[in-house]
Amino acid sequence: MAYEDRTYHGVQGAGSDEDAWQPARLLVEKPEDGPTQRENVKVLRELKAKDEDELGGFGWGYIGGGTSRTAAAVLTDALDLGDPDECGMSLIAYPQDDALVALREDFCIDVLSQFCDEWRLGRAAVLRWARGWYVQRGITELPAALRELPPLVDIDV
Structure with a gap:
């Protein structure tokens, strides 16, 4: 797969009514260069938490289940690993891959x-x-997306 640059954009849930809970959103956007890069953003897709209704979906700014769901979604997308449940990175599906x-x-x-x-x-x-x-x-067993990066070189300091 050819390298595709993209930006992950997290937005905490906010509704028009202060009392109404809204789930956090996790968007995958096409990055744009320049000073107005955030004005004309193209959303490629929205990542969804499968267990949003039961467990609250995505989260960040703390360490917990919502943060783990966000990490699994971002990492599996960035590393082109597919579905978190199927690759072994899920919080709820088994078997799990210890390294992931x-x-x-x-x-x-x-x-x-x-x-x-x-x-x-x-x-x-x-x-x-x-x-x-x-x-x-x-x-040394890297996901394909990391094997395709330029090799690391040792730097003598």
Whole structure:
């Protein structure tokens, strides 16, 4: 698959009525360059949490189930792994892949727990973070999207 740049855009749920709960939205957008890049954003698709009605869907800015669901959705999309339930990164489906579950939870801690109500994160940043995660752990079996990145070189400091 050819590299496709995209931006993940998280928006905490907000309704017109302060008392009405609205689920958080996770959009996949085509990035645009320039000073007006956020004015004419093209939404490619919206990622959905399968268990939104039962468990509350996506979340960020903390560490918990909603953050884990967001991490699984962003990582599986960025790494072109397909459905979180089918690749082993899901919170609720089995069997689970130990490395992908650890990747998901570390992404929650390192990245998503730091976000505020609305955020944007480029796919390239997600891929760089994931590549570093694999390298730090000495895991050489990489998802295809990470194998296609330029090779890492040692830098003498």
